[in-house]
Amino acid sequence: MSKIFISCALPYANGPCHLGHIRSTYLPADIYARYNRMVGNDVLMVCATDEHGTPIAVKADKENKKPIEISKRYHDMIVRDVESMNISLDNFTRTTDKAHYDLAQNFFKKLYDDGYIYREDIQQLYCPNCNKFLPDRYVEGLCPVCGSEARGDHCEKCGKALDPTELDEPHCITCGTTPIIKDTFQYAFKLSELEDDLKEYISSNENLPANVKNYATNWLKEGLNDWILTRDMDWGIPVPLDEAKGKVLYVWIEAFLGYISSASQWSKKSGKKWEEYWNDFVVHFIGKDIIYHHSIFWPGLLKAYGCKLPDMIYAGEFLSLEGEKMSTSKNWVIWIADFVKDFDPDLLRYYLTINAPLNKDSDFSWDDFQRRNNDELADVIGNFLHRTFTFTRKYFDKKIPEYANPSADDxxxxxxxxxLPAKAGEYISNFEFREALLEIFKVAKKGNKYFNDAEPWKAVKEDMQKAANCLYLSNQLAKTLAFTLKPFLPTKADAIAKILNIDDLSDWSQANVFLPSGYEINKAKPLFKKIEDETIEAEKAKLQENLKENSEDENMSDLISIDQFDEVVIKIGQIKEAEKIEKSDKLLKLQVDIGEEKTRQIVAGLAKFYSPEELVDRKVCVVANLQPAKLFGTLSEGMILATGESGALLSPDENAEIGERIQ
Structure with a gap:
């Protein structure tokens, strides 16, 4: 018997679970865990909600709540979603638990004391209005690569990973002020020193699947840089050093440790040692977007600490929806809570597993979901089981008949x-979950054909032994299906077992131990129902309605009250001087008269649309009560109103007086 430590990537507690979460991480982990328990291995499967980081803090700011309130709300939703999909976790905790704080701080302190973490002086964006340094998600601007709107850490449009200081036209998302660059310090991890160790780990680990190994190998070829481990913000685990007041651990050092703190919590409840599982065989189930973190950064941290490295990292590829990328911001997504209101979760478990190998991108289509349910689950597996049980009760008094004088087909x-159990089990052991389910389906399909060819409805009148052999073997397959489907469709497997009077499906070795003749079965009921066209059309309509509602919500979110608008002071101004700003092809420095004792200096992004000479003496509309800010090192004391794409100036009537307020 082996001990196996299974972890699921920590869901981030800023939203509930959708289909993509289940497909890439929690479902394959559950299939693997359930199977290994059935074959007698001692399994520990853990997870936790990842509750720190800037997105939660930003959401809390927007909702005027505390970050812990946001994370608690979504923790509860995620637990509900995971449980509704029958994910058999042994422990599910939170990274806001005190035990996790203690573990993370002790981990950091040991690496610091051992010389793997050092202080580094850096430059970082700082908001002079909010009086704080801005972590990546607190900054938005334009991508320096493609020019699209981007966050401080990432451009959705072109996929470029960014540092906030690289953004063009950055602004603080809290107040809109243009941040300045200011000297500060953070703590960095000497990842570069572990490059050779990590190359050896990746190249020699035969367990790693191709997508993980290839990604990691390519990154290692580029060379590793040291990694900043801390952030300037209030929400998070404080850095355990006296000189580090106001700094917290970066989520990607402490979130990994959620695997360990969750396991440790389980140990306290169970009395078993989680370390025994870790030291035997460790499997991380993750999504492909965090391969780098789990194949490079996490093993690096563990190596520095002196721990055994993970044996297996299985990364599920992406799931699209109706041929398009899922987007929570556009509400182009199916939430688990919505799905399970209308459908058995086992139907989703089946579809997500059989639709494509986990190491390939897949798509969820309502039409294809209906087809697979109706043609495969209902017409093949369901039809076979229902006919088997119904004929057994009708023609053999609810008892499994004698098996004698078998034919070659029998x-x-x-x-x-x-x-079947050995074939399916080998696939699962090798993390080939789709292939295992296809093998099970293939034998179920063979059972349907065998049943049709034997024609027991005729044989009971002409050759009772032929009918008896057919029903004997069909009931044996029903039992085998109950066992082999248990990791994939646990609720349906239990329903099959109940009809067969089987109380326990926990022992895989019993999957092909035949039931004796004379064994009595219970009354059957249809286990898989067909999904009607009207139901699917309604679901597709919901998706479109979600898009529409999201668009309307975005429009409504742009509305402000008259009181809010009244706070903006817009005055008539006249440009007196204009000149280019050195090393900028976008910005001009303007001196603008708005009826005050001296002119205002305003930096405006007009250089691509106007020459300095064209602007002198032009009347313009000026936002006069903005917080002063520096752009390209030049002080700006207001904003000139112009259109976004063409850069056209909003010009007031010639009769408008300089300094007059627009109302």
């Missing part, structure tokens, strides 16, 4: 049943 079918 023996061939019997062999397929006996071999």
């Amino acid at each position: 023996e061939e079918f019997k062999k397929a049943i006996e071999e």
Whole structure:
């Protein structure tokens, strides 16, 4: 018996679970865990909600709540979603638990004391209005690569990973002020020193799947840089050093440790040592977007600490929706809570597993979901089971008949049943979950054909032994299906077992142990129902309605009250001087008269649309009560109103007086 430590990537507590979360991480982990428990391995499967970081802090600011209130709300939703999909976790905790804080701080302190973490002086964006340094998600601006709107850490449009200081036209998302660059310090991890160790780990680890190994190898070829481990913000685990007041641990050092703190919590409850599982075999189930973190950064941290490295990192590829990328911001997504209101979760578990290998991108389509349910679950597996149970009760008094004088077809079918558990089990052991389910489906399909060819409805009148052999073997396959489907469709497997009077599906070795003749079964009911066209059309309509509602919400979110608008002071101004700003192809420095004792200096992004000479003496509309800010090192004391794409100035009537307020 082996001990296996299974972890699921920590869901981030700023939203509930959708189909993509389940497909890439939690479902494959559950299939693997359930199977290994059935074959007698001692499994510990853990997870936690990742509750720190800037997105939660930003959401809390927007909702005028405390970050812990936001994370608690979504923790509860995520637990509900995971439980509704029958994910059999042994422990699910939170990274806001005190035990996790203690673990993370002790981990950081040891690496610091051992010389793997050092203080580094850096430059960082700082908001002079909010009086704080701005972590990546607190800054938005234009991507320096493609020019699209981007966050401080990432451009959605071109996929470029960014540093906030690289953004063009950056602004603080809290107040809109243009940040300045200011000297500060953070703590960095000597990842570069572990490059050779990590190359050896990746190249020699035969367990790693191709997508993980290839990604990691390519990154290692580029060379590793040291990694900043801390942030300037209030929400998070404080850095355990006296000189580091106001700094917290970066989420990607402490979130990993959620695997350990969750396991440690389980140990306290169970009395078992989680370390025994870790030291035997460790499997991380993750999404492909965090391969770098789990194949490079996490093993680097563990190596520095002196821990055993993960044996297996299995990364699920992306799931699209109706051929398009899922987007929570556009509400182009199916939430788990919505799905389970209308459908059995086992139907989703089946579809997400059989639709594509986990190491390939996949798509969820309502039409294809209906087709697979109706053609495969209902027409093949469901039809086979229902006919088997119904004929057994009707023609053999609810009892499994005698098996005698088998034909060649009988023996061939019997062999397929006996071999199924080993074949499916080998696939699961090798993390080939789709192939295992396809093998199960193939034998179920063979069972349907065998049943049709045997024609027991005729044989009961002409050759009772032929009918008896057919129903004997069909019931044996039903039992084998109950066991082999248990990791994939646990609720449906239990329903099959109940009809067969089987109380326990926990032992995989019993999957091909045949039921004796004379064994009595219970009354059957249809286990898989067909999904009607009207139901699917309604679901597709919901998706479109979600898009529409999201668009309307975005429009409504742009509305402000008259009181808010009244706070903006817009005055008539006249440009007196204009000149280019050195090293900028976008910005001009303007001196603008707005009726005050001296002119205002304003930096405006007009250089691509106007020459300095064209602007002198032009009347313009000026936002006069903005917080002063520096752009390209030049003080700006207001904003000139112009259109976004063409840069056209909003010009007042010639009769408008300089300094007059627009109302």
